[in-house]
Amino acid sequence: MVQKVNPHCTSIHFAVDEWVWLRLQPYKHKSVAHQRSYKLAKRFYGPFRAVARIREVAYKLKLPSYAQIHDVFNVSLLKKFFRVPAGTMHPLPTEFDGPHPLVAPVSILDSHFILSLGRQVSQVLVL
Template sequence: MVDRSLEAREVVIQLLKFHIAGAQQRMKDMANKHITDRYFEVGDWIYLKLQPYIKISVAIRPFNKLAAKYFGPYLIVERIGDVTYRLLLPIDVLIHPTLHVSQLKRCLEVPTTINHPPFLHLSSPYCSLPESILERRMVKKHNKVVCWVLVK
């Protein structure tokens, strides 16, 4: 009796594993349907796509949805791995020059002007350092305590 129930359980487990493997394969095929392999050569010109959190940290814009999506074009200097490239970026750009292929887009023709990412320097009149803290208050927001500070 116990042997038959163990054998039946093993059959059910094998059947479940078979169906789970089939479902995983179907999900993998659907996910990979829209993925294309991108390959660039050394010397190609490409556009750089910045992530939204980097765009916010490098420039203050009133409407981020109107910000430029791609910057460049930049020259590929070196291919480091299958999906990693090193770019020739200007000196004042504070982005690491080694980037993943998902952040790059092929430039079909090199324009005469290059669109560099805007960066806010500390010497800019729009970037001011706080002089002093005038008031500090603890506020409850979304069931968490948050510290609010009034800065001069």
């Protein structure tokens, strides 16, 4: 009965000392810059080592010392790490605003105002 009702539900388990990818929320702060494509943003960071299993659905990860986020994550935010070619590792962002990583613009290329919901809003093109 359970297999018919919940065919999409699977139990995911990682062993202690296993390497996993970490999924973070995509950057969606509109006050800094609009991204052209969220589809091209980084999805997973890491890999990181699972230090301990906390209950059934949470794991504690060994994060770098500069990471400003909590080190316990739900299993839905983790993905098993398989060996990949060298040079494809993605380090964690160094600054966060809550759960979202901050991205600093390099330079401002252009700016203009648009009318949105009856008021002027500044749009900035950043590099």
